[in-house]
Structure formats: structure tokens, C-alpha cells
Amino acid sequence: MADEQLMTIRETCDAFEVTPRTLRFYEQKELLFPIREGQKRLFTRRDRARLKLILRGKRFGFSLEEIRQLLDLYDVGDQQRTQLAAAYDVARDRLAELIRQRDELNAAIGELQDQMKWGERMLASMDQKRAAE
Secondary structure, three states: OOOOOEHHHHHHHHHOOOOHHHHHHHHHHOOOOOOEEEEEEEOOOHHHHHHHHHHHHHHHHHHHHHHHHHHHHHHHOOOHHHHHHHHHHHHHHHHHHHHHHHHHHHHHHHHHHHHHHHHHHHHHHHHHHHHHH
């Protein structure tokens, strides 16, 4: 790439393993602001930094609105203290939700394993009766 500052949509897709549709969606939602040259979109270093944060936020289960609000705090002018504090609050809440979901999953897994063991015993018992007949 000749200019390290700007990347085409294809280069950005390849670098972040996303589809052009994803980038256009984030642009439509005003999360990314690529430079437009006719039909061509050029993504700046800032766009790529924002995209990295968007993808990380999505992986953690943040909503697009939460991500937008956090990204918008970048320009507050306090060396990102407000943005960091808000991100910490959202992350703390999300972590609590993930832990709750994990606990529910662990309980459901345990119950399903118990039911499967019961089913195995029932099938074995039925097979023994059949074999005895």
C-alpha cells in the first residue's frame, strides 16, 4: 500500500476480517467516517482505530448504541478520561451480565447431563429386559 494513512475498503476488510457490507453498515450508523472519493471509500487511521474498538465492543456484547456513545466521548478533551471511565462502567455491567449468563449455562449443562445419564440408565435397563426375553 502506497499510503499507510489511508486504506481502501478491500484493504480494510482484509485487515479486520470483515465484509464490505459490515463497513458500510457501520458507516450508515455513523460509527465510521471514511473519506469518499466518488464511489471509493478511504479509511483513515482514526477510522481503523474506531473499527478496532467497534469490533472489540461487539465481541464483548456491547450494543451499537453503547459503542457509539463511548466513541463519541473521545473528543471531550480530557485526554480520554471521560471515555475511559464510561467504558469501564459499561464493561463492569457487561462482565456481570456475562458471569450471570455463564452461571445459567453451567446450571443448564449440569441439568442436561443429569437427564442424559438418566436416559442412558433407562435405555440400558430396557435393553437388558429385551435381552432377557
